[in-house]
Amino acid sequence: xxxxxxxxxxxxxxxxxxxxxxxxxxxxxxxxxxxxxxxxxxxxxxxxxxxxxxxxxxxxxxxxxxxxxxxxxxxxxxxxxxxxxxxxxxxxxxxxxxxxxxxxxxxxxxxxxxxxxxxxxxxxxxxxxxxxxxxxxxxxxxxxxxxxxxxxxxxxxxxxxxxxxxxxxxxxxxxxxxxxxxxxxxxxxxxxxxxxxxxxxxxxxxxxxxxxxxxxxxxxxxxxxxxxxxxxxxxxxxxxxxxxxxxxxxxxxxx
Amino acid sequence: xxxxxxxxxxxxxxxxxxxxxxxxxxxxxxxxxxxxxxxxxxxxxxxxxxxxxxxxxxxxxxxxxxxxxxxxxxxxxxxxxxxxxxxxxxxxxxxxxxxxxxxxxxxxxxxxxxxxxxxxxxxxxxxxxxxxxxxxxxxxxxxxxxxxxxxxxxxxxxxxxxxxxx
Ligand SMILES: [Zn+2]
Numbered sequence: 001x002x003x004x005x006x007x008x009x010x011x012x013x014x015x016x017x018x019x020x021x022x023x024x025x026x027x028x029x030x031x032x033x034x035x036x037x038x039x040x041x042x043x044x045x046x047x048x049x050x051x052x053x054x055x056x057x058x059x060x061x062x063x064x065x066x067x068x069x070x071x072x073x074x075x076x077x078x079x080x081x082x083x084x085x086x087x088x089x090x091x092x093x094x095x096x097x098x099x100x101x102x103x104x105x106x107x108x109x110x111x112x113x114x115x116x117x118x119x120x121x122x123x124x125x126x127x128x129x130x131x132x133x134x135x136x137x138x139x140x141x142x143x144x145x146x147x148x149x150x151x152x153x154x155x156x157x158x159x160x161x162x163x164x165x166x167x168x169x170x171x172x173x174x175x176x177x178x179x180x181x182x183x184x185x186x187x188x189x190x191x192x193x194x195x196x197x198x199x200x201x202x203x204x205x206x207x208x209x210x211x212x213x214x215x216x217x218x219x220x221x222x223x224x225x226x227x228x229x230x231x232x233x234x235x236x237x238x239x240x241x242x243x244x245x246x247x248x249x250x251x252x253x254x255x
Numbered sequence: 256x257x258x259x260x261x262x263x264x265x266x267x268x269x270x271x272x273x274x275x276x277x278x279x280x281x282x283x284x285x286x287x288x289x290x291x292x293x294x295x296x297x298x299x300x301x302x303x304x305x306x307x308x309x310x311x312x313x314x315x316x317x318x319x320x321x322x323x324x325x326x327x328x329x330x331x332x333x334x335x336x337x338x339x340x341x342x343x344x345x346x347x348x349x350x351x352x353x354x355x356x357x358x359x360x361x362x363x364x365x366x367x368x369x370x371x372x373x374x375x376x377x378x379x380x381x382x383x384x385x386x387x388x389x390x391x392x393x394x395x396x397x398x399x400x401x402x403x404x405x406x407x408x409x410x411x412x413x414x415x416x417x418x419x420x421x
Contacts, residue, residue, distance in 0.1 A: 019274070042393075050309060131340065139419075
């Protein structure tokens with residue numbers, strides 16, 4: 001494969017990873033000062049901070065591979081809805097604490113497995129970011145798995161909320177593991193993992209945790225697609241408007 | 256401009272960096288923390304290679320600035336800070352001296368070899384930095400900064416920070 005074509009695929013992949021981290025980080029950060037208990041407030045803020053830090057690496061690499069003089073900040077703050085490549089899962093609204101936690105758990109399990117596989121990526125810069133990020137995401141997954149079990153197998157109220165969250169969010173998980181032509185080309189040249197393999201490992205971990213949490217996976221759910229192609233939900237426009245307002249209104253503003 | 260004879264040696268630069276504190280835990284230096292990976296010089300340009308602790312650590316930019324300033328004060332005009340991601344920082348790089356300083360400051364140093372991969376593992380046994388009791392419990396996996404967890408001693412009843420193994 002010619003270098004330009006490989007760079008282009010690696011750029012697309014970095015955008016996908018970066019956008020997932022950015023959008024989830026932005027949403028989780030909104031909990032700062034609002035979580036049900038202080039410990040969770042701190043944990044959510046730290047998780048958001050990790051994700052935003054990882055975004056900086058991924059979008060920085062995407063900008064470098066693009067080679068058009070844009071920065072990570074330009075990519076985060078100056079792109080429109082259709083240019084975002086994150087999965088639909090991370091753009092689902094925060095809802096209650098149970099929704100936020102279930103979204104985090106379903107994402108963390110995927111994120112951890114993808115990053116682990118990326119350690120052997122043929123693109124050195126991608127492997128290096130994964131090496132850094134996987135250490136943080138290991139803690140994210142440990143925490144979200146643990147809390148899903150505690151709340152799922154908790155009181156009647158917490159169980160009901162966790163089950164509702166799972167029912168609402170399950171249909172957005174398939175997309176993360178359904179390869180499109182970009183994913184297939186990336187797997188072929190060893191830049192990114194085969195998503196079929198990730199799906200098997202993901203299902204194994206997620207099922208084990210949900211079972212221990214006494215939660216039931218919705219059956220025959222239709223899996224929504226579209227995020228990777230830039231087809232996002234209506235709420236996503238509002239999320240971006242909120243996140244991008246300052247840079248759009250005052251271009252180049254800094255602290 | 257500084258003549259060659261006035262230039263800091265690599266050893267002098269390392270000992271200078273030993274006096275640059277970590278902005279979040281000022282009792283330990285950036286060298287104790289293990290984030291300075293290399294010091295080199297080409298002509299009159301000094302390059303310090305630094306690795307971040309956590310991706311989103313807000314202290315990283317401050318650390319780079321403080322290193323640059325410390326070197327400038329000693330006459331190094333051209334300082335370059337290089338960020339290196341790989342190999343990723345690990346708490347195993349915290350020096351022995353750094354660990355003792357952490358403990359004396361009231362932060363339990365990382366218990367190395369503590370499992371952190373995957374989920375559902377029991378948290379490591381961490382000795383209370385105040386009374387040395389092992390009878391402690393984890394309150395939360397995240398503490399006042401990303402690198403710390405929040406613990407409580409069941410003997411002296413004091414809460415404390417644990418510098419997580421990473
Ligand atoms: Zn104690």
